[in-house]
Amino acid sequence: MAISTAARPKILVVDDRADTLFAMESALAPLGYPLDRASTGDDALKAVLRGGIAVVLLDVMMPDVSGFEVAHYMARLELTQDIPIMMITGAGQDPALATRAFELGVADYVVKPVEPWVMRTKVRYLYETSRRLHSLRERLRTYESGADGAHAAAPPELGDRPLSRPA
Numbered sequence: 001m002a003i004s005t006a007a008r009p010k011i012l013v014v015d016d017r018a019d020t021l022f023a024m025e026s027a028l029a030p031l032g033y034p035l036d037r038a039s040t041g042d043d044a045l046k047a048v049l050r051g052g053i054a055v056v057l058l059d060v061m062m063p064d065v066s067g068f069e070v071a072h073y074m075a076r077l078e079l080t081q082d083i084p085i086m087m088i089t090g091a092g093q094d095p096a097l098a099t100r101a102f103e104l105g106v107a108d109y110v111v112k113p114v115e116p117w118v119m120r121t122k123v124r125y126l127y128e129t130s131r132r133l134h135s136l137r138e139r140l141r142t143y144e145s146g147a148d149g150a151h152a153a154a155p156p157e158l159g160d161r162p163l164s165r166p167a
Contacts, residue, residue, distance in 0.1 A: 041065025
């Protein structure tokens with residue numbers, strides 16, 4: 001059963017440069033996932049707080065609220081702490097920035113320019129993993145709340161099929 005595009009969570013692309021936003025959106029378009037964009041850290045925070053975001057591609061250096069500040073804020077909130085973040089920087093290879101990003105719990109840290117196929121591969125993996133986690137959490141909530149009237153029953157199984165890996 002296919003999920004309608006309206007119900008599918010989005011990939012949020014955040015960068016203060018319009019040309020970079022366009023390039024990232026163009027690179028991700030073949031995936032067919034819904035996209036949203038933000039050009040400031042503040043707009044990014046508003047978007048994730050509205051909900052419906054599966055993955056955030058986040059520029060490190062922005063003039064108002066930096067990518068680090070956005071990642072720090074998201075990590076502190078239950079609503080947003082499980083949204084995978086791919087931080088993207090044009091600052092070159094900088095181990096201190098990478099270390100800081102991973103200490104904040106980001107899922108990935110990449111240096112511009114990013115090959116489009118590499119970005120698509122990483123984003124597809126993060127998106128599908130995020131969707132699976134969300135689905136499992138919803139099933140657990142349903143089980144714990146007893147909404148189906150089966151408190152004592154075992155949690156629903158994944159069936160006999162193995163979990164598929166994203167292509």
